[in-house]
Amino acid sequence: MSEDRVWLTNQKGVQIFKLTQNHLKDALALMRDSYYTDEPVSKGLRLQECPGAIDDLEQLTIETFKDGSSLVALYEGKVVGASFNKVQTRSKPGEETYFEHFRDFKCKTDTAKENMNVMIQIDAKIDTFAHYQVDVLLELMFLGVSRQFRGLGVGRLLTEATCLLAKSQQIPLVTAIFSSNFSQAIGKSLQWSELCTIPLKEGEEGKGAKT
Numbered sequence: 287m288s289e290d291r292v293w294l295t296n297q298k299g300v301q302i303f304k305l306t307q308n309h310l311k312d313a314l315a316l317m318r319d320s321y322y323t324d325e326p327v328s329k330g331l332r333l334q335e336c337p338g339a340i341d342d343l344e345q346l347t348i349e350t351f352k353d354g355s356s357l358v359a360l361y362e363g364k365v366v367g368a369s370f371n372k373v374q375t376r377s378k379p380g381e382e383t384y385f386e387h388f389r390d391f392k393c394k395t396d397t398a399k400e401n402m403n404v405m406i407q408i409d410a411k412i413d414t415f416a417h418y419q420v421d422v423l424l425e426l427m428f429l430g431v432s433r434q435f436r437g438l439g440v441g442r443l444l445t446e447a448t449c450l451l452a453k454s455q456q457i458p459l460v461t462a463i464f465s466s467n468f469s470q471a472i473g474k475s476l477q478w479s480e481l482c483t484i485p486l487k488e489g490e491e492g493k494g495a496k497t
């Protein structure tokens with residue numbers, strides 16, 4: 287599949303492409319300006335006060351990028367949104383999950399480990415692989431839209447395109463932990479199934495899935 291395929295576009299001229307090396311630096315910068323600052327779990331853990339934790343999580347997004355399933359939103363050639371999408375495979379009994387392994391072997395800071403723990407604890411609430419009887423899924427892991435472009439449907443476009451990309455890669459299921467009211471609204475409007483909800487005081491809000 288061509289790297290410059292437009293996966294989706296909207297009337298305002300925002301286009302969704304697969305994230306390649308060409309836009310990786312700008313997508314990482316966008317996450318630093320828009321995601322780690324504003325995403326509810328990141329805010330709750332005060333990531334901004336721990337630059338090392340942001341470095342750790344940035345490494346997670348760089349590893350995730352290498353799966354070839356992440357997306358970028360461009361407006362007039364400028365990166366205005368990104369979704370880092372992790373291909374997750376079912377772990378064998380007793381084996382660590384990808385997130386557990388990253389936390390234990392790659393995270394240098396306690397704050398990043400805490401952030402990973404939130405994702406790990408939500409994932410442990412329901413075994414999505416067993417629930418849908420799949421061995422592979424695409425997790426919409428980190429979704430960020432630049433502040434100036436919010437509320438214009440870019441997040442929704444990235445989420446819809448993630449489903450199209452999964453389909454094209456024969457990945458039968460897309461999941462996400464939607465921690466923000468706005469990402470939850472996207473999940474609802476795209477009629478994703480809600481698998482569980484967790485109160486914000488525990489750090490996060492919901493996990494959804496789209497087959």
Ligand SMILES: CC(C)(COP(=O)(O)OP(=O)(O)OC[C@H]1O[C@@H](n2cnc3c(N)ncnc32)[C@H](O)[C@@H]1OP(=O)(O)O)[C@@H](O)C(=O)NCCC(=O)NCCS
Binds near residue numbers: 324
């Ligand atoms: C969450 C985020 C990605 C949403 O991106 P976005 O491009 O602004 O979202 P959309 O424009 O597609 O809007 C999605 C929904 O949220 C609503 N929304 C978005 N911004 C809003 C705002 N400022 N006020 C009220 N509603 C808003 C939209 O109306 C839409 O709901 P609807 O379908 O019921 O109309 C973006 O706010 C963001 O980057 N936040 C910081 C990082 C974060 O929290 N990521 C999500 C973690 S899962």
